[in-house]
Amino acid sequence: MTKGLNRIFMTTLAFVLAGLWGLPFLYSVWTAFHEEKYSANFKWNAPITFENFAQAWNAAPFALYFLNTLILITIVIIANFILCTLVAYAFVRYKFRWAGLAFGLVMVQLLISPEILIVENYLTLSSIGLTDTIIGIALPYLNSAFGIFLLRQTFMTVPKSLDEAAQIEGAGAWRVLWNVYVPLAKPVYLAYGLVSISFHWNNFLWPLIVTNSPEVRPVTVGLSVFATVESGVEWSLVNAATLMTTAPLIIAFLIFQRQFVANFMRAGIK
Amino acid sequence: MNKRLPLGLGFVLLVMPCSLLVAFTHYPAVRALINSLWNNASSRRPSKFVGIENYEALIADEKLMQVLTNSGLYALGTIPLAIFLSISMALLVNSKLPATGLMRLSFFMPTMLPLVAVANIWLFFYAPGIGLASQIMNFFGLPTINFLGSTETSLASMMVVAVWKEAGLFMIFYLAALQAVPENLKDAARLEGAGPVRVFIDVVFPLLRPTTIFVAVNALINAFRLVDHIIVMTKGGPDNSSALLLYYIYEVTFRQRDFAYGATLTVLMVAILGVLAAFQFWVLDRKTHYQ
Numbered sequence: 001m002t003k004g005l006n007r008i009f010m011t012t013l014a015f016v017l018a019g020l021w022g023l024p025f026l027y028s029v030w031t032a033f034h035e036e037k038y039s040a041n042f043k044w045n046a047p048i049t050f051e052n053f054a055q056a057w058n059a060a061p062f063a064l065y066f067l068n069t070l071i072l073i074t075i076v077i078i079a080n081f082i083l084c085t086l087v088a089y090a091f092v093r094y095k096f097r098w099a100g101l102a103f104g105l106v107m108v109q110l111l112i113s114p115e116i117l118i119v120e121n122y123l124t125l126s127s128i129g130l131t132d133t134i135i136g137i138a139l140p141y142l143n144s145a146f147g148i149f150l151l152r153q154t155f156m157t158v159p160k161s162l163d164e165a166a167q168i169e170g171a172g173a174w175r176v177l178w179n180v181y182v183p184l185a186k187p188v189y190l191a192y193g194l195v196s197i198s199f200h201w202n203n204f205l206w207p208l209i210v211t212n213s214p215e216v217r218p219v220t221v222g223l224s225v226f227a228t229v230e231s232g233v234e235w236s237l238v239n240a241a242t243l244m245t246t247a248p249l250i251i252a253f254l255i256f257q258r259q260f261v262a263n264f265m266r267a268g269i270k
Numbered sequence: 271m272n273k274r275l276p277l278g279l280g281f282v283l284l285v286m287p288c289s290l291l292v293a294f295t296h297y298p299a300v301r302a303l304i305n306s307l308w309n310n311a312s313s314r315r316p317s318k319f320v321g322i323e324n325y326e327a328l329i330a331d332e333k334l335m336q337v338l339t340n341s342g343l344y345a346l347g348t349i350p351l352a353i354f355l356s357i358s359m360a361l362l363v364n365s366k367l368p369a370t371g372l373m374r375l376s377f378f379m380p381t382m383l384p385l386v387a388v389a390n391i392w393l394f395f396y397a398p399g400i401g402l403a404s405q406i407m408n409f410f411g412l413p414t415i416n417f418l419g420s421t422e423t424s425l426a427s428m429m430v431v432a433v434w435k436e437a438g439l440f441m442i443f444y445l446a447a448l449q450a451v452p453e454n455l456k457d458a459a460r461l462e463g464a465g466p467v468r469v470f471i472d473v474v475f476p477l478l479r480p481t482t483i484f485v486a487v488n489a490l491i492n493a494f495r496l497v498d499h500i501i502v503m504t505k506g507g508p509d510n511s512s513a514l515l516l517y518y519i520y521e522v523t524f525r526q527r528d529f530a531y532g533a534t535l536t537v538l539m540v541a542i543l544g545v546l547a548a549f550q551f552w553v554l555d556r557k558t559h560y561q
Contacts, residue, residue: 007367014362014373022376024434025383027402028391083287090283094275106288109295111547115495116516116539119523119532120298120305140294143287173279202384204498205516209524220386224502227390235394242390246383253382 032239052240056226059237061214062244065222068134072207072218073200075138077193084147089177091148092155093163109145118209125210132212141200150192154185194256201249219245299540305533317530324534334535336510337518340425344514345493347429348436352489353482355433356440361470363441364448378438385435389502392431393418396503418504424512431499436492440485447481448474487550494543515539 031038032053038046056062090096091103114121121140122131130136158181166176182189204220211217217225223245227238275283306324311317328334363374380388395401396417404414417427451474459469497517500506506513506521513521519539523532 010362010365011367014365014367015369017358017362018373018376021434022379023402024391024395025379028394031394083290086283087287090275090280093272094280094283095272096275096280102284102288105296106291109291111491111543112295112299112540113491113495114294116543117295117298117302117536119519119529119536120301121294122523123301123529124293124298139290143291145291198382202386204384204386205501205520208501209520220384220498223384223390224386227502235397235400238390239394242387246387249382249384250379 028239029243031236032243034236036234036236052236053244056237056241056244059233060222060226060241062219062222062241064214065217065219065245066248068216069201069218069220072134072138073197075135076141076200077196079138079142080144080147080192080196081189083143084151085177085182087143087148088151088155089181091152092158092181093173093176106145106148110149114140115205118206121206122209131210132216133210134216136210137207137216137218140206144196147192147196150188151185154188155181158184194252197252198249299536302533302536302540305530306537308530310528310530324530327531328534328538333510333513334518337513337515340511340513341494341515343425344429344432345490347426348432348493349486349489351429352433352437352440353485355437356485357444357478359437359441360444360448364445374441377441380435381438383435385496385498386502388431388435389499392427392434392499393503396427418512419508421509421511424504424508428499428504428512431503432493432496435499436489440489443481443485444478447478451477483550483553490546490550491543494539515542 033048033050034046035049035051087106091099117140125131125136125139130139162180163176166180171179202220203218204224207218207221208224211221214222223241226241227233307319307321308317309320309323359373359377363370363377367373383391396403398404398414398416398419403417407414415423417423455473455477456469459473464472494514494516497514497520500512500514500517501520504512506517515535516539519532519535522528522535
């Protein structure tokens with residue numbers, strides 16, 4: 001009997017917590033789909049409208065912002081895949097002097113991430129004339145300690161016998177990397193790619209500092225420029241724009257939910 | 271064992287990729303240290319060596335003291351709360367209650383949203399009069415609070431936003447750890463007559479320790495690294511009551527254009543993170559091996 005009561009109590013608690021947790025987001029969704037006059041007074045049967053999304057889309061160059069984010073993410077991910085693979089391969093397969101120290105120095109980036117060093121990185125960027133460019137936003141993120149760490153952990157699980165068998169067949173360093181190590185790390189690449197997309201889609205401070213003109217702004221910066229309520233933009237439009245800029249991520253999450261969760265778990269287990 | 275790394279290959283595998291990393295991590299850290307010993311150049315005179323002058327300004331800076339207090343409170347407030355909530359969430363989602371899939375979605379959704387979007391959503395939520403927070407308070411006949419506009423509540427309001435954004439991600443890590451707890455350990459405890467609470471405290475929680483350390487390290491780094499919501503929601507105000515260290519660096523450098531002082535603050539930030547890392551490394555080293 002107490003077991004049944006306990007269960008009812010726990011279920012109620014869980015629903016209340018989950019409900020409260022969802023509330024800010026649901027309220028934002030509700031406002032985005034209704035006319036401005038309803039954002040102050042909630043009516044369950046208020047008519048649903050898509051007008052806010054259309055207005056927000058036309059009020060700022062969001063298509064351009066999306067394109068910029070897409071270019072940025074593509075550059076970063078391709079660079080990350082190549083560069084992190086090379087470094088991880090060197091650490092796993094070869095021995096060299098000061099390897100431990102070198103690895104420690106690489107891992108420093110996990111702690112002192114580029115966000116912390118905005119002042120000097122901005123000076124570097126302006127001295128090579130790359131401020132206000134997409135490549136400038138990407139530059140500090142092209143190589144990543146997290147990616148190197150993840151791939152190193154994966155490469156270490158590759159059986160030495162496979163490596164040796166490939167060498168006996170006459171494969172050189174590059175063939176071994178491409179035909180033995182990389183294929184075995186495929187799920188990690190997928191998982192790391194998903195995390196990277198989410199990270200760079202969300203990144204804000206650095207792009208805010210580096211960019212000046214709408215032509216290179218990613219969506220996060222574009223959204224913040226559009227959604228300054230003091231400038232008189234209506235709440236329903238702000239909420240519509242907010243949802244619009246995050247929709248691709250939410251949809252991707254719903255599709256890849258399983259991989260996402262599995263991958264975040266893997267990152268945690270290390 | 272492993273082969274020696276040939277020079278040419280080492281250049282391609284290590285030196286070239288890592289030079290990018292060094293250029294945007296180690297080089298700027300060292301350069302911040304150097305620049306903190308020089309003053310700003312102006313149109314009339316070039317930058318000149320001033321020794322520890324910037325650091326003297328640092329110590330005399332009352333605003334900085336408040337910013338550091340805020341950062342400390344922010345870290346101490348958000349990290350334990352996020353850990354407590356994420357463990358609770360993981361336990362609920364991992365239980366045999368109905369609709370756990372929906373719960374997981376609700377808890378994890380904020381993690382997917384960019385912090386800027388989260389900031390917008392909460393800006394609206396907190397908005398006096400129009401936002402849900404004050405509507406709920408009105409409903410219960412409570413006076414309206416200007417959450418972001420008052421010095422007493424602005425920092426706490428930022429903490430709520432940070433916890434809301436982060437807890438779902440940490441829940442996933444705990445979920446993974448919970449699923450790895452061997453069923454027979456729990457069964458043994460139950461056979462000995464332990465109730466669910468005892469089983470959790472004595473069996474499950476100790477096994478979650480590595481996860482807790484991992485989550486705490488991440489939460490700590492995030493507490494210093496993420497200020498997007500501050501920029502969007504309060505701009506550090508009112509009266510600097512919600513300004514965090516990285517936000518202050520941003521403000522000093524890119525709004526007041528004081529790059530020398532920005533570099534000095536960067537050195538302080540790196541030093542704080544270094545000390546915290548050393549401390550955590552020490553804790554980690556001593557306490558994680560007991561499984």
